[in-house]
Amino acid sequence: MKKPGSSLILNYNISTTIAFIAIVVFFIIFTPNHLFIDIRNLVSIGTLMPDLGIVALGIGMLMICGEFDLSIPSLIPLCSYVFAILLMKGINPALALVILLPLGAVLGFINGIIVVKTGLPSFIITLSTMMFWKGVIFSLSHMAPISITKYINPHPYFEKMLIGTIGKLPIQTIWFVGVAIILGLLLHFNKFGNWIFATGSNKEAARAMGINTNMVKTTCYIIIGILCVFAGTMQSVRLGSFNATQGIGFEMKAIAAVVVGGISLRGGIGNMLNIFLGILIIKVLENGLILMRAPVFGIDAFIGLALVLFAIINNFIQRRLA
Amino acid sequence: MEYLLEVKNLTKRFGGLVAVNKVSMEIKEGEVVGLLGDNGAGKSTLIKMISGVHRPDEGQIFFKGKEVKIDSTRKALSIGIETLYQDLSLAENLNVYSNIFLGREKLKKILKFINVLDHDYMHKESKKVLDRLEIEIPSLRNRIRVLSGGQRQAVAISRSIYWDAKLLIMDEPTAALGVAEQKKVLELVLKLKSQGIGIIIISHQLYDVFSVADRLVIMRRGEKVGERNIKETNPDEVVSLIVGAEKVKQ
Numbered sequence: 422m423k424k425p426g427s428s429l430i431l432n433y434n435i436s437t438t439i440a441f442i443a444i445v446v447f448f449i450i451f452t453p454n455h456l457f458i459d460i461r462n463l464v465s466i467g468t469l470m471p472d473l474g475i476v477a478l479g480i481g482m483l484m485i486c487g488e489f490d491l492s493i494p495s496l497i498p499l500c501s502y503v504f505a506i507l508l509m510k511g512i513n514p515a516l517a518l519v520i521l522l523p524l525g526a527v528l529g530f531i532n533g534i535i536v537v538k539t540g541l542p543s544f545i546i547t548l549s550t551m552m553f554w555k556g557v558i559f560s561l562s563h564m565a566p567i568s569i570t571k572y573i574n575p576h577p578y579f580e581k582m583l584i585g586t587i588g589k590l591p592i593q594t595i596w597f598v599g600v601a602i603i604l605g606l607l608l609h610f611n612k613f614g615n616w617i618f619a620t621g622s623n624k625e626a627a628r629a630m631g632i633n634t635n636m637v638k639t640t641c642y643i644i645i646g647i648l649c650v651f652a653g654t655m656q657s658v659r660l661g662s663f664n665a666t667q668g669i670g671f672e673m674k675a676i677a678a679v680v681v682g683g684i685s686l687r688g689g690i691g692n693m694l695n696i697f698l699g700i701l702i703i704k705v706l707e708n709g710l711i712l713m714r715a716p717v718f719g720i721d722a723f724i725g726l727a728l729v730l731f732a733i734i735n736n737f738i739q740r741r742l743a
Numbered sequence: 744m745e746y747l748l749e750v751k752n753l754t755k756r757f758g759g760l761v762a763v764n765k766v767s768m769e770i771k772e773g774e775v776v777g778l779l780g781d782n783g784a785g786k787s788t789l790i791k792m793i794s795g796v797h798r799p800d801e802g803q804i805f806f807k808g809k810e811v812k813i814d815s816t817r818k819a820l821s822i823g824i825e826t827l828y829q830d831l832s833l834a835e836n837l838n839v840y841s842n843i844f845l846g847r848e849k850l851k852k853i854l855k856f857i858n859v860l861d862h863d864y865m866h867k868e869s870k871k872v873l874d875r876l877e878i879e880i881p882s883l884r885n886r887i888r889v890l891s892g893g894q895r896q897a898v899a900i901s902r903s904i905y906w907d908a909k910l911l912i913m914d915e916p917t918a919a920l921g922v923a924e925q926k927k928v929l930e931l932v933l934k935l936k937s938q939g940i941g942i943i944i945i946s947h948q949l950y951d952v953f954s955v956a957d958r959l960v961i962m963r964r965g966e967k968v969g970e971r972n973i974k975e976t977n978p979d980e981v982v983s984l985i986v987g988a989e990k991v992k993q
Contacts, residue, residue, distance in 0.1 A: 606857075606859075610859040610860055611859060612850060612858075612860060615837065615848055618834060618836055619837060619845055621836075622836040622837065623833065623835060626832050626833055627834060628816065629794075629796075629816055629828055630820075630832075630846035630847075631815070631817035631847075632846045689835070689836040690836055
């Protein structure tokens with residue numbers, strides 16, 4: 422399937438792969454009792470990572486077309502809240518999820534349409550929508566968690582579908598990989614992917630060739646909205662409740678993961694495989710450091726250091742290419 | 744003889760500013776027209792109305808004798824009006840053939856229902872058109888960013904030829920090019936002319952325009968101030984028209 426010349430190959434950035442392997446080897450060797458490679462630890466990574474990972478994949482695609490989305494830590498609990506409300510109304514959880522998908526799409530669409538119509542930096546626009554929806558969700562829920570266990574329990578298949586396991590393999594991991602593959606196909610093998618690269622690389626050129634760049638950007642926001650529904654539902658089913666602080670800090674972690682994945686903040690450069698690895702790196706770093714008894718609340722310091730290092734390396738590589 | 748493109752009394756206003764005021768011009772097949780004027784004379788606005796970026800407030804556009812409403816860039820492309828913007832027509836991070844097919848990608852079906860990009864086809868077709876125009880590019884799989892300015896311009900030109908341009912609008916095609924590359928681009932213009940394509944060139948470099956154009960249209964402050972056959976004028980006269988030193992002789 423790989424053909425030289427496709428954007429998958431052209432934008433492939435070997436440094437992410439090397440870094441990933443190096444970090445994994447490091448943790449395998451240096452964690453106490455080689456705990457990192459312990460199957461229980463791997464399962465826990467596979468269970469927890471997709472919460473952030475699924476949304477971050479969409480953020481990566483959006484950043485290739487040159488925009489940001491900071492609103493996800495509000496969209497995720499908002500979707501999760503509506504999910505809980507629907508369950509309380511006695512709606513079947515699978516149906517509730519289906520009802521939520523268009524809601525997520527609309528939330529993404531609102532972000533997108535404001536960004537393209539005002540022409541203002543998406544950083545500001547999505548910062549505003551993040552705060553707006555956060556206020557809405559806090560006041561609607563009074564920040565009180567809503568337990569949904571009793572609504573989910575009668576539907577074991579729904580639970581299995583979102584958070585079950587196959588053997589030891591958490592279903593979340595399969596969803597995460599599945600979303601990565603679908604977005605990867607879209608980005609690298611479909612014409613829409615070409616349009617994303619063209620929009621991020623040279624918007625005027627894309628427009629002159631008849632590409633509706635506003636549509637391209639808005640679609641990316643819509644995809645993120647839908648992914649938020651997915652991540653929010655999955656997380657609340659795993660936690661057994663809606664929680665107003667679900668997804669807190671995800672906006673910056675997603676950007677960090679994507680930058681580690683070698684995506685240029687200026688847009689036009691990127692690769693789904695690298696984004697995927699970038700997310701893994703952030704999560705593996707967190708996990709490995711905790712296993713090595715790094716102070717839990719100080720983990721961000723290490724992530725910050727790693728991020729700066731990656732940004733420098735990527736910048737260096739991109740300059741060499743140019 | 745029927746004109747390839749004829750515009751009549753095109754007018755465009757931006758708020759209180761009249762960017763283009765009742766400009767008429769025409770171009771035949773295989774003719775090269777130089778569009779000249781100082782910065783802010785309205786050249787770019789005029790061609791943007793022809794290429795579908797702006798919609799005219801007044802006036803008509805005729806293409807091959809028929810009136811057309813060009814309300815989007817897609818519409819302009821579909822009837823065969825291709826525009827090369829100064830530095831703006833290629834996506835740097837896409838490879839050569841992806842740029843040639845940008846916005847009109849060739850797809851193939853895998854598993855009978857999933858559309859994917861047909862890289863082989865796009866590569867082969869791009870190679871054909873580059874060969875036809877005798878343009879040498881080391882590898883079509885390279886990204887545009889590694890190409891020189893002249894090569895980029897050549898890629899942009901071959902894209903319009905591949906998509907069957909009848910009218911090619913070139914905005915400063917030789918700006919930012921080395922001398923040898925400028926010459927190549929101008930040779931390419933003459934080659935296209937011999938194939939019957941109508942070409943409008945905007946340029947500040949009078950020498951370029953004089954070496955390829957058949958006719959000149961000169962604009963100043965949104966209005967057409969003169970039209971000259973290349974054989975019946977000289978750079979001095981043209982410069983004075985551009986800066987407005989000479990009385991208008993329509």
